[in-house]
Amino acid sequence: MGKIICIGRNYADHAKELGNETPKEPVIFMKPDSAILQKGMPFFIPSFSQNIQYECELIVRINRLGKRIEPQFAHKYYKEIGLGIDFTARDVQTRLKEQRLPWEIAKGFDGSAVIGKWFNKKEFNLNDLAFTLHKNETLVQQGNTKDMIFNLDHLISHISQYFTLKIGDIIYTGTPAGVGKVEVNDVLTGHINNQLAFEIKCK
Ligand code: ZN
Numbered sequence: 589m590g591k592i593i594c595i596g597r598n599y600a601d602h603a604k605e606l607g608n609e610t611p612k613e614p615v616i617f618m619k620p621d622s623a624i625l626q627k628g629m630p631f632f633i634p635s636f637s638q639n640i641q642y643e644c645e646l647i648v649r650i651n652r653l654g655k656r657i658e659p660q661f662a663h664k665y666y667k668e669i670g671l672g673i674d675f676t677a678r679d680v681q682t683r684l685k686e687q688r689l690p691w692e693i694a695k696g697f698d699g700s701a702v703i704g705k706w707f708n709k710k711e712f713n714l715n716d717l718a719f720t721l722h723k724n725e726t727l728v729q730q731g732n733t734k735d736m737i738f739n740l741d742h743l744i745s746h747i748s749q750y751f752t753l754k755i756g757d758i759i760y761t762g763t764p765a766g767v768g769k770v771e772v773n774d775v776l777t778g779h780i781n782n783q784l785a786f787e788i789k790c791k
Contacts, residue, residue: 589621589624589756590621590650590754590755590756590757590758591618591621591751591754591757591758592618592619592620592621592623592624592701592757592758592760593616593617593618593747593751593757593758593759593760594616594617594618594619594645594674594695594759594760594762595614595615595616595738595743595759595760595761595762596611596614596615596616596617596762597610597611597615597737597762598614598736598737598738598743598761598762598763599731599735599736599737599762599763599764599765600735600737601735601764601765602762602763602764602765602766602767604765605765605766605767606767610737611737613738613746614737614738614742614743614746614747616746616747616750617691617692617695618692618696619674619695619696619700619701620696622698623696623697623698623699623700623701624701624703625699625700625701625702625703625788629699630788630789630790630791631675631699631702631770631776631788631789631790631791632699632790632791633770633771633772633790633791634677634697634698634699636677636680636693636697637677637678637679637680637694638679639677639678639679639769640675640676640677640678640769640770641675641676641678641767641768641769641770642673642675642721642723642728642729642767642768642770642776643673643674643675643676643763643767644671644672644673644719644720644721644729644731644763644764644776644778645671645672645673645674645731645760645761645762645763646669646670646671646717646719646731646733646740646761646780647669647670647671647672647703647704647758647759647760647761648666648668648669648670648740648744648758648759648761649666649667649668649669649670649706649756649757649758650665650666650744650753650754650755650756650757650758650759651665651666651667651668651755652664652665652666652753652755653752653753653754653755654744654748654752654753655748655751655752655753656748656749657744657745657748657753658745659741659742659744659745660741662740662741662742662744662745663740663741665744665753666709666740666744667708667709668706668707668708668709669706669707669709669712669714669740669780670703670704670705670706670707670780670785671704671705671719671778671779671780671785671786672701672702672703672704672758672760672778672786673701673702673721673776673778673786673788674695674700674701674760674763675697675699675700675701675702675770676694676695676700676767677693677694677695677697678694678769680693680694681694681695701758701760702776702786702788703758703786704778704785704786705784705785705786707780707783707785711781712780712781714733714739714740715733715734715739716732716733716734717732717733717734717780717781718730718731718732718780718781719731719732719778719779719780719781719785720778720779721766721776721777721778722776722777722778722779723768723770723774723775723776724774724775725775725777728766728768729763729764729765729766729767730764730766731763731764732764735764736761736762737762740761743759743761744759747759770790771790772790772791773789773790773791774789774790775787775788775789775790776788776790
């Protein structure tokens with residue numbers, strides 16, 4: 589399994605809901621590979637936080653080694669896309685941000701990276717691709733790639749200026765508005781273009 593690179597504030601409506609400015613360049617952070625929620629496992633809400641929130645995001649799997657990739661060639665570095673959840677300990681993150689400390693533990697804890705089913709990108713129009721998250725059958729998040737501040741190719745190009753991208757690396761491309769808290773027994777269901785990508789039970 590490769591590294592997990594996440595983008596923050598890639599949708600203006602979500603940046604606004606957390607009181608953040610719209611960024612001039614992508615905000616990047618990482619999760620360790622131990623953050624990946626193993627297939628078929630429930631998500632166990634960790635006891636160190638009182639406010640674990642879901643962030644449903646389009647994800648991309650890198651299938652070719654690359655560094656300093658030009659945006660016009662970025663499409664050659666991935667074949668599959670999917671949907672995931674970037675679970676966030678919001679209370680921990682807020683506290684660390686206020687103290688101007690790194691917020692790794694709020695984002696990179698065990699199970700915090702949900703990876704759904706992979707789809708061939710050719711199935712979709714990547715410039716106008718809708719995805720949704722339902723919590724207990726209620727629609728809570730609705731996104732579309734056309735509302736991204738930085739598109740997939742721009743993100744791959746930008747990330748690869750700093751980090752060599754390797755086969756198997758996964759990029760979380762940011763979340764739209766509607767993030768919220770999870771409780772024990774919540775069921776989170778993600779769809780891309782009305783196709784089921786994941787169903788996760790919280791424990
Ligand atoms: Zn996120």
